[in-house]
Amino acid sequence: MAATLQAVAQAVPTVKLLIDGHFVDSKTTEWKDVINPATQQVLARVPFATPDELEAAIASAARAYKHWRNTSVGARKRVMLKLQEIIRRDMKKIAECLTHEQGKTLADAEGDVFRGLEVVEHACSVGSLQMGEHLEQVAGGVDVYSVRQPLGVCAGITPFNFPAMIPLWMFPMAIVSGNTFVLKPSEQDPMTTMLLAELALEAGVPHGVLNVVHGGKTAVDTLCTHPEVKAVSFVGSTAVGHHVYNLASTHDKRAQCMMGAKNHAVILPDASKDHSLNALVGAGFGAAGQRCMAISVGVLVGDAARWIPDIVEKAKSLKVTGGTEPGADLGPLVSKAALARVHSLIEMGVKEGAKLELDGRNIRVPGYPDGNFVGPTVFSGVKPEMKIYKEEIFGPVLCLLAVDTLDEAIAFVNANPFGNGTGIFTQSGAAARKFQYEVDAGQVGINVPIPVPVPYFSFTGSRGSKLGDLGPYGKQAVQFYTQVKTVTARWFDDAVSAGGVHTTISLK
Ligand code: NAD
Secondary structure: OOOHHHHHHHOOOOOOOOOEEEEEEOOOOOOEEEEEEOOEEEEEEEEEEOOOHHHHHHHHHHHHHHHOOOOHHHHHHHHHHHHHHHHHOHHHHHHHHHHHHHHOOOOHHHHHHHHHHHHHHOOOOHHHHHHOEEEEEEOEEEEEEEEEOOOEEEEEEOOOOOOHHHHHHHHHHHHOOOOOEEOOOOOOHHHHHHHHHHHHHHHHOOOOOEEEOOOOHHHHHHHHHHHOEEEEEEEEOOOHHHHHHHHHHHOEEEEEOOOOEEEEEEEEEOOHHHHHHHHHHHHHHHHHHHHOEEEEEEEEHHHHHHHHHHHHHHHHHOOOOOOOOOOOOOOOOHHHHHHHHHHHHHHHHHHHOOOOEEEEOOOOOOOOOOOOOOOOOOOOOOOOOOHEEOOOOOOOOOEEEEEEOOHHHHHHHHHEEEEEEEEOOOOOHHHHHHHHHHHOOOOEEEEEOOOOOOOOOOOOOOOOOOOOOOOOOHHHHHHOOOEEEEEEOOOHHHHHOOOOOOOOOOOO
């Protein structure tokens, strides 16, 4: 029996580490299964890198930095031009891998890759993004200019819910600005990220410029404390984000942490009904609610509360099935642990007195008896003190509540501890303007449900959703991954000052 188990274990592929330009097997004894959440098939085993392997990855990045920082801006940009071309070439393959290991639908997986690809395209504008400033004649004969220089070895720690987009938020921007990088993807779905790492090498990223390690807390803590690492970019839950921010900052690193969310959609009674309710349901249940920009709270203002039955009907019509099935609207949750957590929060909502309008527990999905499925779930009458309102559920659960006025709605959104994204649905420009001006959230949508900024802008966040002032892509990413040096210069040459010919350089 033991021999059979060993044979099965050996048949499952292992996820490699990328160290110094080589995909290598880990020597660790600690492994985790990467599981297809729709079927429970073990797709691969991911290692928790040993301290020596973590050290080797960081040392490789430190060595590579010495030459990479001296490459020309144009050479770095051309690597990104190639990378965007081959990600586009392999889009379908990457999306399929993503659906298998993470569960989201194929269409959603392609969106995940595409949003990351857009950042790679934007990285190709590094020439203007990294450009400094110059002011002539600040005093007699004195000029001042600033340059943006890379920091050195930077690290990225990514969550499970966007295994293509979020790594692509980080390493292309860091590398194109002249840094080297050590990436630690989520141990729940590392295979998609490894496909991107393979493409990075094919695109011409030199050995050591990108390294990928796997693991959990030990790997993360090593990246946050190692003296060679100069900056840490983290995306994940609020609890871990606080830990990463504190650890990295107290070890003298620049840190940015994009964290948890509870995103509200405010629906005014004058909103275009079909557009708004479709947007609410799509943003509430798409990707099984496992998006940091998912709408998890609908705030119905005044008469808009009469639309609760319509919202429930629309939610019921969504197709829950394996992500590769045609017409799938939402797939499974990423793990059995996530499933158990979402179930327990739904139970808690019922206990605390919210009205369960639609219960997605105990859903049966034909062909997928073992999948981690929860169907769309809708609560109404949700109160701010309830656990289903206070906690990020990260599942297909929409909490609805009613208020009388726009002022009340804004105060309600602003009282929530998170400030990631929010949206308003209305046909009134004045109401939308007031909302946009007064609401405290990083991303605001006006009749747009998931207002993730395109990469010419930066993704951001407010209050409990973000630590550090600079965001992970857009101009802010280049600011995060570079250090400004300001030069004040004055030149003396006695011959030039005297109006004569330069003494040492021929001016002919
Ligand atoms: P997570 O915090 O559990 O994991 C994120 C990363 O931290 C992973 O790489 C993981 O291995 C590592 N990690 C986990 N526990 C750790 C510990 N104790 N010490 C050190 N490192 C640890 O997050 P997740 O479940 O993978 O992702 C979902 C969360 O990410 C949600 O809260 C979601 O809102 C958030 N998220 C935020 C954004 C944003 O931009 N604000 C984007 C995507 C996801």
